[in-house]
Amino acid sequence: MTWRPRLVALDIDGTLTHVGSNDISPAVQAVITRVAEHGSKVVLATGRSLIGVTPIAAQVPASFALCSNGAVWWDPAANEIPKRTTFEPGPTIEALRALLPGSVFAVERTGVGNLMLGQFLPGDLWGETIGSTFDEMAATPTPRLVMRWLDHTPAELAFAVKDLELPGIEWSVDHTEPWLTAVPPDVTKGSALDELCAELGISPRDALAIGDGSNDVEMLTWAGLGVAMGQAPATVQAAADEVAPTVLEDGAAQVLDRFFPD
Known part of the structure; x- marks a missing residue:
């Protein structure tokens, strides 16, 4: 009997959509x-x-939906947040400001928007964005802190933080923008999926995960079948069981079509 996943975990940016876009192609929508x-x-x-x-x-x-790399759980049908994990962002902001001059920061206000320290680029942040001070942000427990290093490249950011230690959080660097995301300790997409599947009575062996970023590595290695998108960095592809075509080629749809044909 052909294996068919009981759960399909899907990254969004670079997997279902082009990065920063909300447009999912008809082929990807249809197979989901x-x-x-x-x-x-x-x-x-x-x-x-x-x-x-x-x-x-x-x-x-x-x-x-496991949002903010798994720190915020959302039930779309009930429009409820059954779980939200936070951390104190102050020490992380201090460490990154000292290392990366010109960096700007935002802390998530779940379901509303962000508090912002410095000016992000247009379209960077979702929802209502309010300018803030360091003290205000440090006093705001959050599930997600993001940082953009202005006037630098993703490669420059990756090199600058390659030996950085940031205790008390989990963090990842984007491969398409000079962008760092921090969430509470021991929270990853993989850990959140493992906990969710335990509640649903689904084994990781019966899960399929598709993603393209460094924050997807834990879920790709956790799933029974982990698939990296074709444009994913080499380190992400190496962590996966197989590699799909790129997001430009509707790679996620091509993978899912094998298990859920029309």
Whole structure:
């Protein structure tokens, strides 16, 4: 009997959409709909905040969304947040400001927007954005801190932080923008999926995960079948069981079509 995943975990940016876009192609939408019609769970697993996930969830039949790299759980059908894990962002902001002059920061206000220290680029942040002071941000427990290093490249950021130790958090660096995301300790997409699947009675062996970023590595290695997108960095591809075509080629749809044919 051909294996078919009982749960499909999907990254958003670079997997379902072009980075920063809310547009999912018709081919990808169609096959995700078939996943749900076959009774398998569709889980959006993303670094995006909740407010950035809502326009995506409106286009696909997601059973659940693990936002902010797993720090915020959202049930779209009930529009409820059953779990939200936070950390104190002050020490991380201090460490990064000292290392990366010109960096700007934002802390998530779940379902609302962000407090911002410095000026981000247009379109960087979802929801209502309010300028803040360091003291105000340090006093705001948050599930997600993001940083952009202005006037630098992703490669420059990756090199600058390669030996950096940031205790008390989990953090990842984007490969398309000079962008760092920090979430509470021991929170990753993989750990959140493991906990969710335990609640649903689904084995990791029966899960398929697709992603393209460094924050996807834990879920790709956790899943019974982990698939990296074709444009993913070499380190992400190496962590996966197989590599799909790129997001420009609707690679996620091509993978899912094998298990959920039209």
